[in-house]
Amino acid sequence: MILKSIGTIMIITGAGVWGLSGARRLTKRQEQLGELKMALAYLDKEIFYMHNNLSQAMLNTAKFASWPINVLFAATAQELNLKKGTTADEAWQKGVNALQAEAQLHPNDIALLATLASQLGVSSASEQNRALTALGEELGLQEIKARQEIECNHKLWSYGGFIMGTAIVLLLI
Amino acid sequence: MPVISSPNQIKTEILSYLPIHMQKLLNSLKPDDYHNLEEIRLRCGQPLVVRIGERELAVGPGRLTATLHEGYRVEREDICRVIASISDNSLYAFEEDIRRGFITIPGGHRVGLAGQVVLKEHHIELIKNFGSLCFRVAREVKGCAGPVMPILFGNPQQVLHNTLIVSPPRCGKTTLLRDIARCISAGSHCPGMNVVVVDERSEIAGCHQGVPQLDVGPRTDILDGCPKDVGMMMAIRSLSPQVIITDEIGRQGDADAVMECVHAGVNIISSAHAGNLDELRQRPILRKLMSDGVFKLVIILSRRQGPGHIDQVIRWDAQ
Numbered sequence: 001m002i003l004k005s006i007g008t009i010m011i012i013t014g015a016g017v018w019g020l021s022g023a024r025r026l027t028k029r030q031e032q033l034g035e036l037k038m039a040l041a042y043l044d045k046e047i048f049y050m051h052n053n054l055s056q057a058m059l060n061t062a063k064f065a066s067w068p069i070n071v072l073f074a075a076t077a078q079e080l081n082l083k084k085g086t087t088a089d090e091a092w093q094k095g096v097n098a099l100q101a102e103a104q105l106h107p108n109d110i111a112l113l114a115t116l117a118s119q120l121g122v123s124s125a126s127e128q129n130r131a132l133t134a135l136g137e138e139l140g141l142q143e144i145k146a147r148q149e150i151e152c153n154h155k156l157w158s159y160g161g162f163i164m165g166t167a168i169v170l171l172l173i
Numbered sequence: 174m175p176v177i178s179s180p181n182q183i184k185t186e187i188l189s190y191l192p193i194h195m196q197k198l199l200n201s202l203k204p205d206d207y208h209n210l211e212e213i214r215l216r217c218g219q220p221l222v223v224r225i226g227e228r229e230l231a232v233g234p235g236r237l238t239a240t241l242h243e244g245y246r247v248e249r250e251d252i253c254r255v256i257a258s259i260s261d262n263s264l265y266a267f268e269e270d271i272r273r274g275f276i277t278i279p280g281g282h283r284v285g286l287a288g289q290v291v292l293k294e295h296h297i298e299l300i301k302n303f304g305s306l307c308f309r310v311a312r313e314v315k316g317c318a319g320p321v322m323p324i325l326f327g328n329p330q331q332v333l334h335n336t337l338i339v340s341p342p343r344c345g346k347t348t349l350l351r352d353i354a355r356c357i358s359a360g361s362h363c364p365g366m367n368v369v370v371v372d373e374r375s376e377i378a379g380c381h382q383g384v385p386q387l388d389v390g391p392r393t394d395i396l397d398g399c400p401k402d403v404g405m406m407m408a409i410r411s412l413s414p415q416v417i418i419t420d421e422i423g424r425q426g427d428a429d430a431v432m433e434c435v436h437a438g439v440n441i442i443s444s445a446h447a448g449n450l451d452e453l454r455q456r457p458i459l460r461k462l463m464s465d466g467v468f469k470l471v472i473i474l475s476r477r478q479g480p481g482h483i484d485q486v487i488r489w490d491a492q
Contacts, residue, residue: 047263047265048265051265051266052263052266053261053262053263053266054261054262054263055261055262055263057263080261080262083189083258085192085193085254085257085258087253087254087257087262088257088262091262120262121257121260121262121263121264121265122257122262122264123264123265123301124264124265124268124299125265125266125268127265128265
């Protein structure tokens with residue numbers, strides 16, 4: 001009886017934690033998309049107004065942004081600062097890969113970020129501004145979608161885990 | 174005279190901007206070749222070419238060859254990588270330089286750019302789709318002004334003459350101007366004077382981010398990338414120069430600014446493109462400056478015995 005009770009608690013708790021972490025992922029994604037948008041606006045300022053070199057602009061943005069978003073900019077800056085002939089395209093791709101490993105972003109968000117690679121650093125300041133603004137807007141749309149997803153699915157994930165755990169227990173009994 | 178272009182200097186200041194495989198190809202250059210290296214040319218789909226003194230050679234695997242088609246063919250990818258490298262992946266930070274057609278890299282070396290030019294209202298908006306690049310090695314020949322300095326001050330009062338240095342391209346005008354700036358500024362062969370270099374094309378001082386990469390002396394201020402006429406007037410107003418040095422005058426605005434300088438009691442040393450005195454006389458703006466007695470001294474250079482050879486010295490007031 002004691003074993004059954006312990007098992008029941010473990011199943012319900014495990015499923016509940018899984019559900020809560022799913023709900024947390026949704027919230028985190030929305031927060032991170034917002035922060036990413038802000039960081040890109042900062043990068044835009046570094047390029048468009050300050051005319052800082054890309055490696056310096058990335059480094060400054062990395063200092064401005066919080067974890068895990070700063071990983072993207074820090075990794076890109078690090079790659080550029082190696083001065084081994086790496087192009088901005090390659091450095092940004094590495095940064096995006098590093099961010100993907102740390103952040104709660106969807107593959108769609110990552111693919112969107114990766115589109116900037118081919119445009120980064122290779123055109124005039126106004127073109128850079130246009131590209132970064134466009135990406136910021138796209139990320140804004142993703143953020144709205146993420147918010148809608150939270151509204152629809154946050155409760156489902158939060159309670160769903162516990163409900164599923166209970167259902168499993170009932171089935172086993 | 175020490176020509177400052179050692180193999181190591183060339184390797185770190187220029188070759189490091191090239192992709193690794195090109196660096197390896199250029200390792201076949203001998204130390205003497207580095208000393209005489211003037212240009213490295215990358216043209217999309219064409220052989221990688223170096224100009225060493227009077228020779229133009231293609232760079233092939235392990236050797237230099239006069240047969241151009243045996244050289245390594247430069248690919249668009251190579252050009253893109255070099256552009257990314259020289260601009261630190263930040264073309265937007267070099268917009269003005271690109272409009273002028275070149276980027277100056279640390280060491281004062283210039284990378285000339287060619288590609289698709291985009292115009293806006295008859296002005297160059299930008300260059301895109303770069304098709305070729307030309308690295309021009311900045312050559313600092315300290316002491317090359319030595320023979321010229323006594324001529325510049327060659328009067329009993331030891332007063333500096335307003336001087337025009339004349340030659341066709343690639344005869345060492347800019348190198349001579351740079352060393353004259355250094356000597357006058359450092360007070361070698363004369364009392365030290367405040368010098369302003371109006372360096373419209375960043376050739377004299379080879380400034381990178383505002384800092385001269387080549388020695389132009391301790392009392393020298395540089396207006397880098399500044400149009401000559403604007404720079405000369407600006408210098409008179411704000412920098413109290415005793416001497417203004419500028420390269421390649423030829424426009425009416427330049428002539429007007431030179432006149433202003435002379436009337437303001439500032440000495441001018443400048444250069445102009447012309448093969449000889451007759452060619453110089455055929456340029457109306459320069460002829461007017463001469464006939465107005467602005468320049469008292471004309472030094473004509475040639476490559477007869479290598480760049481910087483003084484072919485003729487003409488005291489204009491004696492003509």
